[in-house]
Amino acid sequence: MAKQHISFSLNGEQIDALVEPRELLVHTLRETLNLTGTHIGCETSHCGVCTVDLNGVSVKSCTVLAMQAHEGEVTTVEGLANGELHAVQQAFIEEHGLQCGFCTPGMLMRAQRLLQENPDPSEEEIRWGMAGNLCRCTGYQNIIKAVQSAAKKLQQEA
Amino acid sequence: MIPSGFEYHRPSSVQDAIRLLNENEDAKILAGGHSLLPMMKLRFAEPAHLIDLNGLAELKGIRLDGDTLCIGAMTTENELIDSDLVKQHCPLLVDVAKLVADPQVRNRGTVGGDVAHGDPGNDHPAVMLALDAEFVIQGPDGERRQAANGFFLGTYWTGLEEGEVMTEIRIPPIPANGGYGYNKLKRKTGDYATAGSTVVLELDGASCKEIRIGLTNVAPMAIRAEAAEDLLRGQNIDEALIEQAAELVMQACDPAEDLRGDIQYKTHMAAEMTRRSIRDALARAGS
Amino acid sequence: MATAEDRVKADIEREDALQGIGCSRKRKEDPRFVQGKGTYVDDVKLPGTLYADLVRSPFAHARIKGINKEKALALPGVHAVLTAEDLKPLNLHWMPTLAGDVQAVLADEKVHMQYQEVAVVIADDRYIAADAVDLVEVEYEALPVLVDPHKALDPDAPILREDAEDKDNVGQGPRKHPNHIFNWQVGDAEATERAFDEAEVTVKQEMYYPRVHPSPLETCGCVASFDKVNGKLDVYITSQAPHVVRTVVSMLSGVPESKVRIVSPDIGGGFGNKVGIYPGYVTAIVASIVIGRPVKWIEDRMEHLSTTAWARDYWMTGELAADKDGRIKGLKVDVLADHGAFNSHAQPTKWPAGFLSICTGSYDIPVAHVNVDGVYTNKSPGGVAYRCSFRVTEAVYVIERMMDVLAQKLGIDKAEIRRRNFVKPEQFPYETCLGWELDSGDYHTALDKVLAAVDYEGLRKEQAEKRAKGELMGIGLVTFTEVVGAGPSKNCDILGVGMFDSAEIRVHPTGSAIARMGTITQGQGHQTTYAQIIASELGIPSEEIQIEEGDTDTAPYGLGTYGSRSTPVGGAATAVAARKIRDKARKIAAHLMEVSEDDVEWDIDRFKVKGVPGQEKTMKEVAWAAYNNVPEGMEMGLEAVDYYDPPNFTYPFGTYLCVVDIDKYTGVVDIRRFYALDDCGTRINPMIIEGQVHGGLNEGFAVAMGQEMPYDEEGNLLGNTFMDYFIPTFVETPHWETDYTVTPSPHHPLGAKGVAESPHVGSIPCFTAAIVDALAHLDVTHVDMPHNAYRVWQTLHELGADKRD
Structure with a gap:
């Protein structure tokens, strides 16, 4: 299939790309645009390591076509820090919320969006709100602590 | 897991989508994509054309038409969860949507796609049966309406004809003296139901005036447990009757064995979920 | 005059500043991971990279009657389709396993399991490769399938491994049936029987421990890059044991071990799954050697669960x-x-x-x-x-x-x-x-x-x-x-290599250090904890110690990270190497302070002359001296290597x-x-x-x-x-x-x-x-x-x- 032109905002910057219609957004980000922070884990939309923000909501970029990002806004883990680390990034370090790091970009992208949807989540709400992201290393407990700690920090800043 | 090539279409309107669907051989509608794209990646589905409805604002949104709740087919699960209208007029749908897949998938997955796909594992079909919903369908010959009851014909087989698009779902209100129950058993977040049961009922005093029981993933398609409904209708429902109804629910089941369970387990779980849903519905109706 | 209490407080502060053993130090790995700057295998991008994808068997047991590559080769962007026939001249169609058996790299006349690797397609990108896989036509003749291990040794059981049918040993001792691999016994059978005969009570329970898969979130994969001009092979690979991989790759490919460089970059979890060598790796390496361009192979989750180690x-x-x-x-x-x-x-x-x-x-x-x-x-x-x-x-x-x-x-x-x-x-x-x-x-x-x-x-x-x-x-x-x-090399080896592990530490003139180990972290935080060990042993703050692992060109040979062996073996090597450095540093300190070595004692981050308050040399000072003022007869520098063979x-x-x-x-x-x-x-x-x-x-x-x-x-x-x-x-x-x-x-x-x-x-x-x-x-x-x-x-x-x- 002939490649088609798409244009979208990526981490605040307007970009253009040529993509095959069947191309998955995660491949465009990783291969064409060289942003390899977004990972590929299960390819069936279960593991969440490919989580990015698309038009203000969390999506699994392995199950979105690049064509569907056209004229949209995409944020990846590379766009999270703004001069200094985002509160969730800092909290994951402080609370030991990561080990091998492979799920981490997806976790962070989901966590920062969850805290916009619900700035003060309970443990239960974090568990449900993060349930689309798998981790094999941490047993989740320190990720929950990290999200709670980031929530506190963000509320203090607000 | 890479899909085969296809041509991608971004229709400008529902009419345009219907035109594209009818003009192109081997075309498929792309709604949320979380059933279709994985199937395409596994190359179980290899459509030549994909018609993406995601840009069509006319298929979005939730409104009231009189006391009927009207939900655009492309409304996502998370939009259902967040909708004040849904919370107020059909909180059952909030309970259902919260147990669909996971947060990210709920941002993409649509209620119309869930219903129209015809997968017995999808959650909304049985709920729509229990709610006595009606589907608005547009095709080359215009618009028509079809009741949920009778719409689900088999696995990946619905009353949606070729070349038609589901545009809206219409849900009548649950009466003031009514109640609902929804219970879904699943192995983990992101899984389909091992068995699910939705009960919507209306009381007349202590007597059950009307009841509909929808069952998820225990037959080739979403089904109503009609014999159980007939048993309970007009009765003062007690535990003994619930037990009898559970037996009839088991008789209505025709599940496929898979890793979630064998036929015996799924059948028993359909009954157990129904027991719980009836009790929940009665509790809500009585409160 | 400082009180005793003040001194204790000062000591604690000095100790804390090191962030050594016992400290919940924040991880050095994390800043790059939280910013999406980790480098996992699929993130490795070399110019001119081609992509490998595998044709796999739908049958669990079948004879291959024919393979037709024509349609696949005709697809634009496809560079090669290789089968066992193509690997035979290189003698790479089978590979040795760690257990002494052989495993088909690409199926040789027969497939023995569903999803077995039958052919490899090399193409410009992964989309074309996936399309080409569908175009390779393989004709199979289905054979009876043996799923139940309890039936494996039946007299009429189908014989699975015809290649091994006549071998009386497939690596782990004598066997009694073509489907039998080994019998292993330990303990005193007779005395045990006697104990049971004489016992007041006996109990017996059958139990099945199911087949399960480690399934780290990152699947397996590699990027192989063969430089035809220099004859050098670089392989970036998801491996828990890169040095062993180097040895095996050299043995398999004939490329001298000195010209093979294996790099385990960041690894997205291993859990034992990434110890072995898989056919996909070998096909990518062969393809790179044949074509002379980098070849990337990354499996998908289904391939991972279906074919890699459980x-x-x-x-x-x-x-x-x-x-x-x-x-x-x-x-x-x-x-x-x-x-x-x-x-x-x-x-x-x-x-x-x-x-x-x-x-x-x-x-x-x-x-x-x-x-x-x-x-x-x-x-x-x-x-x-x-x-x-x-x-x-x-x-x-x-x-x-x-x-x-x-x-x-x-x-x-x-x-x-x-x-x-x-x-x-x-x-x-x-x-x-x-x-x-x-x-x-x-x-x-x-x-x-x-x-x-x-x-x-x-x-x-x-x-x-x-x-x-x-x-x-x-x-x-x-x-x-x-x-x-x-483990102790007297009982433990892999392919003849003893299961020691290693550490190499260099202290720089200004007192910071770099250390390299034969292990490889996959989330365990080695870059953090090994530094803590060295900090406590050498009195150098953790923050000033750089830890590197996983690149066989730079790290000393080690057996890798699995079986919880990093701390017991690699950590021990690190401590011992550090102590070797400290021993040398003690001599230098004594020389600097013009006292006998016996009069010098170690105190957190410095050497002190016993009984002479104030006369001391910090490790930092000693490090500087190691490069300009050492005792006569001593060689300069401050570094040590240890290959630790645990007792x-x-x-x-x-x-x-x-x-x-x-x-x-x-x-x-x-x-x-x-x-x-x-x-x-x-x-x-x-x-x-x-x-x-x-x-x-x-x-x-x-x-x-x-x-x-x-x-x-x-x-x-x-x-x-x-x-x-x-x-x-x-x-x-x-x-x-x-x-x-x-x-x-x-x-x-x-x-x-x-x-x-x-x-x-x-x-x-x-x-x-x-x-x-x-x-x-x-x-x-x-x-x-x-x-x-x-x-x-x-x-x-x-x-x-x-x-x-």
Whole structure:
């Protein structure tokens, strides 16, 4: 299939790309645009390591076509820090919320969006709100602590 | 897991989508994509054309038409969860949507796609049966309406004809003296139901005036447990009757064995979920 | 004048500034990971890279009648399609396995399992490669399929490995049938029989430990890049053992080992799955050598679950002989091991059943005998250590289950029966009847601490009350001992290479340091913890110590990271190398202060002259001097290497307790409480230890409660995506409570034992124990995993426990 032109905002910057219609957004980000922070884990939309923000909501970029990002806004883990680390990034370090790091970009992208949807989540709400992201290393407990700690920090800043 | 090539279409309107669907051989509608794209990646589905409805604002949104709740087919699960209208007029749908897949998938997955796909594992079909919903369908010959009851014909087989698009779902209100129950058993977040049961009922005093029981993933398609409904209708429902109804629910089941369970387990779980849903519905109706 | 108190305070401050052993130092790895700047294999981009994708067999057992590549080769962007016929001239169509068998790189005339690699396609990108895979036409003739290992040795069983049919040994001893791989026995069979004959009580229990897959979130893959001009081969690979990979790749390819560079970059979890060498790696390497361009191969999740190394699949029978008071007189363990189509489990070469003979556990058992038979079936090959040391999980499972079976038979409390049989603190080091020397332990203290913490008596009382009401509540208790830190080269090698590990440390003139190890982190935080060891040993702040691993061009040879061996072996090498440096530094310090070496003492970060306050040289000062002012006859520089061959294994232990409530109408199990006490000896970074324990518990939970790899009669693996294969999410995962005691290892330079695997090894039997305990009053002694709702309900239904009154 002939490649088609798409244009979208990526981490605040307007970009253009040529993509095959069947191309998955995660491949465009990783291969064409060289942003390899977004990972590929299960390819069936279960593991969440490919989580990015698309038009203000969390999506699994392995199950979105690049064509569907056209004229949209995409944020990846590379766009999270703004001069200094985002509160969730800092909290994951402080609370030991990561080990091998492979799920981490997806976790962070989901966590920062969850805290916009619900700035003060309970443990239960974090568990449900993060349930689309798998981790094999941490047993989740320190990720929950990290999200709670980031929530506190963000509320203090607000 | 890479899909085969296809041509991608971004229709400008529902009419345009219907035109594209009818003009192109081997075309498929792309709604949320979380059933279709994985199937395409596994190359179980290899459509030549994909018609993406995601840009069509006319298929979005939730409104009231009189006391009927009207939900655009492309409304996502998370939009259902967040909708004040849904919370107020059909909180059952909030309970259902919260147990669909996971947060990210709920941002993409649509209620119309869930219903129209015809997968017995999808959650909304049985709920729509229990709610006595009606589907608005547009095709080359215009618009028509079809009741949920009778719409689900088999696995990946619905009353949606070729070349038609589901545009809206219409849900009548649950009466003031009514109640609902929804219970879904699943192995983990992101899984389909091992068995699910939705009960919507209306009381007349202590007597059950009307009841509909929808069952998820225990037959080739979403089904109503009609014999159980007939048993309970007009009765003062007690535990003994619930037990009898559970037996009839088991008789209505025709599940496929898979890793979630064998036929015996799924059948028993359909009954157990129904027991719980009836009790929940009665509790809500009585409160 | 500084008071003594001031001095203590100053010492503590100096010590804290080092961030050494015992400090919950934040991880050095994290800043890059949280910013998406990790470099995993699929992130490696070399100019001109081509992509490999594999044609795989839909059949579990079939003869290949023909392969037609034409259509695939005609697809624009396809560079090559290689089959076994193409690899034959290079003698690369088969490869040796770590267990002494061979495995087909690309199927040679026959396929032996579903998804077996049949051909490799090389194309410009992964989309074209995927399309080309569909265009390769393979004609198969289906053969009878052998799925059930119990039928493998039947006289009329189909012969699977025709290539090995006439071999009387496929690497691990004599065999008795073409589908037989090995028989392995340890212990005194005769004395054990006698103990059983004479015993007052015997119990016997069959149990199946299901086939499960480690399934790290990153699948396996590599980028192979052969430089035709210089004859140099670089391979970036998801490997837990890059140096071993270099040796094997050199042996296979004929490229001299000095011209092979293996790089394990950031690895997205391993858990034992990334120890072995897979056909995909070899095909990418061959393709790169043939084509002369970099070739990337990254498998998808289905390929990962269907073909790469899994664990367990042990059909076990345990037997205990005891007296009426529950004191054990003998143990028998008999195992039928399903190894799949090729014997490519990853164990030290001389250990066909790994360290299964640690199955006497924490108990003083006078005599035991273990018998294991390994067989081929038409399933994917494996049998690796999934977050455990070689077959230790199976060993702990069988003994802990048997302790409960015995307790139930005798009506003795499950905690009490353990207490009666524990090896006592004064018995250490303790030689088990199967030949292990348990280095240290204090099992009674660990057990008592847990029972007090959870109010065990109270839980038992609550359970009795619930039972009276018809409710199902269970308490699982496990008091495990495992063996890690493989291992002494006298008993452990891989392909002839002893299982030592290594560290090389250089202290720079300005006092900072770089260290490289033969291990490789996959999330364990080596870049953080190894620096802490060096900080404590050399008085250099952790922050000034750079740790590197995984690049065979720079790191010293080591056997890698698996079997909890990094701290016991790599950590020991690090400490010893640091001590070599400190010894040299002491000489330099004495020289600088013009005193005898004997008059110099080490104090946190400096050398002091004994009894002369104020006369001291810091390590920083000594480092500078090492490059300009050393004693006569001493060579300059401040560096050391150590290849540490451990004198013994280490034996971490723990007590775990789990409380469950079972919904008897659905079979859903609620893990109400899980309390894990671990003793891993000296604790280097408590934060990281706790994280490792959480993760290990969660993987144990996954195994016990849902993971399985069932096959249908045609040899199709059922459930090879994350839809079916159980990876618990935040929602299913219980809350973990952790605790610890510290019983240092007497032979490890730091007293450390290793921890990451204990929670996996120990938790799995604990979940099973809790579920069985909930049903114990119904005369249930054992229920096989996984304990998903479906299976639990089946047990309840058979018992009639799901009936309504």
